[in-house]
Amino acid sequence: MSVWDDVVGQEEQIAPLRAAVGSTNSMTHAWLITGPPGSGRSHAARAFAAALQCDSGGCGTCRECQTALSGAHADVTLLATEKVTISIDEVRDLISVAQSAPSQGKWRVIVVEDADRMTERTSNVLLKSIEEPPPRTVWLLCAPAAQDVAVTIRSRSRVVSLRMPDPDAVAQLLITRDGVDPVLAREVALAAQSHIGVARRLARDPGARARRDQIVALATEIRGVGDAVLAAADLVAVSEQDAKASSEERDADERNALLRTLGADDGGRLPPALRAQVKQLEDNQKRRATRLKRDVLDRAITDLQSLYRDVAATQLGAQVELINEAHRSHIEQLAARTTLADTMRCLDALSTARKRLAGNVSPLLALEAMALALRPAT
Ligand SMILES: [Zn+2]
Secondary structure (H helix, E strand, O other): OOOOOOOOOOOOHHHHHHHOOOOOOOOOOOEEOHHHHHHHHHHHHHHHHHHHHOOOOOOOOOOHHHHHOOOOOOOEEOHHOOOOOOOOOHHHHHHHHEEEEEEOOOOOEEEEEOOHEEHHHHHHHHHHHHHHOOOEEEEEEOOOOOOOOOOHHHHHEEEEEEOOOHHHHHHHHHHHHOOOHHHHHHHHHHHOOHHHHHHHHHOOOHHHHHHHHHHHHHHHHOOOOHHHHHHHHHHHHHHHHHHHHHHHHHHHHHHHHHHHHHOOOOOOOOOOOHHHHHHHHHHHHHHHHHHHHHHHHHHHHHHHHHHHHHHHHHOOOOOOOOHHHHHHHHHHHHHOOOOHHHHHHHHHHHHHHHHHHHHHOHHHHHHHHHHOOOOOOO
């Protein structure tokens, strides 16, 4: 077992990170880890943070590894924002943390999960700290693409670019690590479009599979205005259930893992020194839950996009594997009933809805507008 096990299909991409663990020559103070959503950039950052703290270079099982991965390590600070932009005060707080030497670990590691959400002014404040960091401080910045962060930051960081793993690599991971049936593994890897976290959850939770099916089926059921409004409300409700189910399971797992590594049984009273670590974990979980709701809706839109992508492929007669093989008959009906221009219009409506959600428009309003646009032209 190793902290890198979950960073799938990126052996070459993460080689510089692995080389830097334990080698001062390959180490640097600022890293920029880029990759599309689902490529595992924040996971790679946490794995690197854990490997830097671990005595065995990232065994995945010791207390250092587990607390670093879960976000509870005293010398690993994670900034995962649920806001559209990271505030200048948040960055100032991080900089002051970055100034202090590690309390117990080997490195002071600061992970900024959404470095693309900084304004130029905030980036400039951060730049000073990245240029002259204390000797044991490492900044790990994550962003979808290198051009999403200020050029000044980019030029002073070492860039590690992740890619979307191949669906076969994701399926293989599910088979070997999670014991998933090969047919199901392949189906969910395709449905998740190689997003490892989503694929794993679809494989493990039949409820999650049913909710995804429901989302994909919604689009084919919209005929009139009434259907569209109902479909939007359903989509919000299904997504909220999904976010809740997903965070509850993960929160409990993380809490138990942390309590175990701290040597405390669940239910027993924790000494104050340990309580702070549990509190930090809970704060991270709360922030994540807020964010998860938006991510799940975004995911629902991705699922719908995959449906229309399949419809377009069918209309074009393209010889490609369908992402939603299980919905083939629906897809073929939709392809026959509409034109390619209709399908493109629907795909546009989906990307507009995604932009609106990212801009903090009320989810229900954004989805109603989207569902109305998905109505078949008569
Ligand atoms: Zn370890």
